Amino acid sequence: MAEKRIDEPTGTETVGHEWDGIEELDTPMPRWWVYTFYATIVWAIGFVIAYPAIPGLKQASEGMLGWSSRGQLAEEMSAADRARLSVREALAVMPIERLPADPGLMAQAVAGGAAAFKVNCVQCHGSGAAGSQTLGYANLNDDDWLWGGDLQSIEYTITNGVRQADHPGSRTGAMPSFAGAFSGKQLDDLASYVLSLSGKGEANASGAQIFSENCALCHGPTGEGSRALGAPRLNDAIWLRGGTREDIIAQVTNPKLGAMPAWGERLDAVTIKMLAAYVHSLGGGEDTPTPVAPAAAEPAAPDPDTPTPAE
Amino acid sequence: MNSPAPVQGRPPQPAKQLYEQSKTVHNKRVDGPFRRFKWAIMVITLGIYYITPWVRWDRGPYAPDQAVLIDLAHRRFYMFGIEIWPHEFYFVAGLLIMAGIGLFLVTSAVGRAWCGYSCPQTVWTDLFQHIDRFIDGDRNARMRLDKAPWGPNKIARRLLKWTIYLVIAFWTGGAWIMYFADAPTLVREFWAGEADPVAYITVAVLTLTTFVLGGFMREQVCIYMCPWPRIQTALMDEKSLLVTYKDWRGEKRGSLKKAEKNPDLYGDCIDCNQCVAVCPTGWDIRKGPDISCITCGLCIDACDKVMKEVGRPRGLIDYATLEDCDAEKGGAPARSPMKAIMRPRTLVYFGIWASIGLALLFALGTRSHTDLSVSPDRNPPYMLLSDGSIRNAYTLRLRNMESRPREMLIAIEDLPGAVMWSDTIAAENAAPSQTVTVPADQTLTVRAYVSAPADTLPGDFAFTLTSLDEKGESDRTETGFNAPGGE
Numbered sequence: 001m002a003e004k005r006i007d008e009p010t011g012t013e014t015v016g017h018e019w020d021g022i023e024e025l026d027t028p029m030p031r032w033w034v035y036t037f038y039a040t041i042v043w044a045i046g047f048v049i050a051y052p053a054i055p056g057l058k059q060a061s062e063g064m065l066g067w068s069s070r071g072q073l074a075e076e077m078s079a080a081d082r083a084r085l086s087v088r089e090a091l092a093v094m095p096i097e098r099l100p101a102d103p104g105l106m107a108q109a110v111a112g113g114a115a116a117f118k119v120n121c122v123q124c125h126g127s128g129a130a131g132s133q134t135l136g137y138a139n140l141n142d143d144d145w146l147w148g149g150d151l152q153s154i155e156y157t158i159t160n161g162v163r164q165a166d167h168p169g170s171r172t173g174a175m176p177s178f179a180g181a182f183s184g185k186q187l188d189d190l191a192s193y194v195l196s197l198s199g200k201g202e203a204n205a206s207g208a209q210i211f212s213e214n215c216a217l218c219h220g221p222t223g224e225g226s227r228a229l230g231a232p233r234l235n236d237a238i239w240l241r242g243g244t245r246e247d248i249i250a251q252v253t254n255p256k257l258g259a260m261p262a263w264g265e266r267l268d269a270v271t272i273k274m275l276a277a278y279v280h281s282l283g284g285g286e287d288t289p290t291p292v293a294p295a296a297a298e299p300a301a302p303d304p305d306t307p308t309p310a311e
Numbered sequence: 312m313n314s315p316a317p318v319q320g321r322p323p324q325p326a327k328q329l330y331e332q333s334k335t336v337h338n339k340r341v342d343g344p345f346r347r348f349k350w351a352i353m354v355i356t357l358g359i360y361y362i363t364p365w366v367r368w369d370r371g372p373y374a375p376d377q378a379v380l381i382d383l384a385h386r387r388f389y390m391f392g393i394e395i396w397p398h399e400f401y402f403v404a405g406l407l408i409m410a411g412i413g414l415f416l417v418t419s420a421v422g423r424a425w426c427g428y429s430c431p432q433t434v435w436t437d438l439f440q441h442i443d444r445f446i447d448g449d450r451n452a453r454m455r456l457d458k459a460p461w462g463p464n465k466i467a468r469r470l471l472k473w474t475i476y477l478v479i480a481f482w483t484g485g486a487w488i489m490y491f492a493d494a495p496t497l498v499r500e501f502w503a504g505e506a507d508p509v510a511y512i513t514v515a516v517l518t519l520t521t522f523v524l525g526g527f528m529r530e531q532v533c534i535y536m537c538p539w540p541r542i543q544t545a546l547m548d549e550k551s552l553l554v555t556y557k558d559w560r561g562e563k564r565g566s567l568k569k570a571e572k573n574p575d576l577y578g579d580c581i582d583c584n585q586c587v588a589v590c591p592t593g594w595d596i597r598k599g600p601d602i603s604c605i606t607c608g609l610c611i612d613a614c615d616k617v618m619k620e621v622g623r624p625r626g627l628i629d630y631a632t633l634e635d636c637d638a639e640k641g642g643a644p645a646r647s648p649m650k651a652i653m654r655p656r657t658l659v660y661f662g663i664w665a666s667i668g669l670a671l672l673f674a675l676g677t678r679s680h681t682d683l684s685v686s687p688d689r690n691p692p693y694m695l696l697s698d699g700s701i702r703n704a705y706t707l708r709l710r711n712m713e714s715r716p717r718e719m720l721i722a723i724e725d726l727p728g729a730v731m732w733s734d735t736i737a738a739e740n741a742a743p744s745q746t747v748t749v750p751a752d753q754t755l756t757v758r759a760y761v762s763a764p765a766d767t768l769p770g771d772f773a774f775t776l777t778s779l780d781e782k783g784e785s786d787r788t789e790t791g792f793n794a795p796g797g798e
Contacts, residue, residue, distance in 0.1 A: 128690030141704075143738075144697045198699070236697030237765065281734070283694065283704060283760055 113278025144238040149286035155276035161262030173230035175255035197223035197235040336593035339450040343612025364489030373751035416660040422552040427607035435525035476526040484517030530592035586610035681784040682710035683776035692793040699765035711749035718779040726772035729763040
C-alpha cells in the first residue's frame, strides 16, 4: 500500500491505494453538497411533524397540517363541482323540451350526459349505447323507441325506470306467455305473419287471425306497436330480441321482459336531464311532438292506472 | 513515520493550473471597412429584431393584423402573406433545415461569417462593448478603471454601465414576447400588470440571460459554451476562408527601429500588438486560426491602418484560405478571397439549400385552403333503422383556412342510394349532399349520419368537400361503410 500523498496538479490527497500506477484522489464532497444533505435531513424532520408519517397500528400519525389524501381528493372534487355549478344551475331551471333552443347548453348537457352514461348505463346498454339483442337491452342509437324518443319521454323513462313494481310512475307493460295456447303449426303461422309485417315472406290467414285476436291489442292491428304500453313495433326492421322465426316463437311462448331501475331514485334531476340529452343526441332522437308549452302533456307517459295486458 | 512529506493540508498554490483564469477583454476602438460592415449588420439585425413585431399587415376582419405573429393560443403562425396551421408544421421544419444547411453553406463559403457578424451573441456583445467604451473610455482607460480600487467614480460608472446593460437586456426580452401576441395590446397589458404571467417570466429570463451573456460572459460563450465553433472545425478545410496572419511575410517580427537596423532579419510585422488590442475575444491572430477567432476582421482593419502608417502593403492579416496562403508563400500572386466561394462543396450546399427552399415555396403556393378529415364511429359500427336501412355515423372535420366564412358542399361518392344528415341537419332533410357554412379560419366539426339501403354491403366510399365559391377547392377522403352482410 502506497503512502497517502498530495497530488500535485490538484492539491488533493490520494486515498493511498495504487493499482498498476493508477491512484485515486480522495476528493472531499463539495461543501454545497454536504450542506444540501444536512438541509434534507432538517426538511425530513419537519416533514414528519407536518404530515402524516409515523405508521401506527390503525393509521399513521396525523400531521400538524392536518393534510390527508382523502381530504385532498374531497377538496378537488368539490372544486370540480363548483366549476360545473353554473352549467348545472342553468340546466336545473331549463325545461328539457326547450334545451335544443340553447345549443351551447345542449352541448354541455350532451357532454355531461356522455360522462354519466359511461358510469351508470354502459353496464347494460353498452359503451356505444347499442344495447344487446341477446340480452334484450334496448339499442339507443336507432330510430325505434319502446317508450318514446323525444327529450321529455327519454327523461321520463330514465327518471322512473321500466317495470319497477315499487316505483309508482314506472313505465309498465307486460307480454303474457302463450305457452301451450297454440299448436306448433299455429305458432309457425303466427311467426310467418309477424315476419310478413315487416315485408319478410308472405302473410297467411291463420297467422293473421291469431295475431288480430291475441296480439293486435297491444302491438296494433298492423304491428305498429304501442309506446304507451312499451309494446315493440313489429312492422319495422328492428328487433329487440332477434328477428328470426325461432326468436319470435320463443318470445311468444316464453316472453322475456326488460327492466330498468328508476334512476330518479339514484341520480339528481340535472344528471338525468344530461343523460336524456345525450341519449337523444345519439342519432335517433325525435322532436318534441307537441308545440313546446309549459303545460304540454306527457304524450308517451302511461297512465299508471292503465291495466297492463298481463292482468 | 519520519518522512518529511508535507501531507497535512493543501499547499497554498497548486503547481499547475487545470483551468485558464478568465481575463476580461478590453478591446480597443478601431475603424475600417470591416468595422463599418459590422456596424451595418448590427443596425440591420437589431432593427429587424426590434421593429418586426410592430409591422402591420391587413388580413381582413377574421385574422390579426400583425405581420409576424406566432399565435400559440390559437395555434397559428403568421408571416406577412403566409399563414401556417399546426398541421403544416413541416414548413417550419423545412425552414429550420434550411437554416441548418444555410449555416453549412455559409461556413463552407465564407468561414465563420455567422460568428463574426450576425450571431446574436456577437451582435449584443459588440453593442455592450460599445457601451463600455462610451461610459469608461477606450481600452487603456478601461484597464486602468478595472485595476483601480472602488471609489465614487468607479461605483458611479459601474452603476451607470450596468443600468444601461439592464435596460438593453430588458428591451431585448420585451421585444421577444411581442412576436407572440399583438404588440400594441401586449405593451399596454404589460405595463398595466394585466399580461399573462408567462410574458413577465419570459421577459425576466431573457433580461437575465442578455445581461449576463452580453454584459459579462461575452467571448466565453463563443469559446466554451457554444457548440457551433466545434462543429465548424469539422466543416473547415484548407479551402475555407479564414482570417489569417501571413507569417511568411510578418516574421520575424520586431519594432520599426530594430527592423531599420537589420532589414534582412525582420518581416513586416512591427509587433505593435494592435491586432490583439482590437480583438473582441482577446485572441492573438498571429498564433494562427483558433476556436477563439470569430473572423470578424477587426484585426484586419487595425493591421491595415498600421501598415499604411509604416508604408508597407496592406493585408499582412487578411481573409484568405490556407491553400492560397501556401501558394502566396511560394510566390504566387495573391488570389481574391471571393474566388474561394465558388467551389463544388459550396455549390452542392447551395443546391440542397435552394431546392428545399423551392420545394417549400411550391408547396406553399399550391396548398389547398380546404381540407376534410373523416373518422367513422366504431362503436357501434353500424345501426339498423326501422325501415331496414343501415346507418353509419362519422365525425367530419371541415377545415377552412381562408379568412372568410365559406359555404361548402359535403357529398357522398361511390355509395349508391345513400343519404346523409347531421347533428344540425334534420333526418327529414337527408340528401346525398349537404351544404354547410364553415366559419372563417376555423375547423368545423360535423357529426354526419349516412344511411344506405338495406341491401348495401360493407365497402369503401368517399366523402368529398367542395367550396362553393370562385375557387372551387375540393378535398376527397376515403372511408368505410359498415353493414351486416359480407362476412
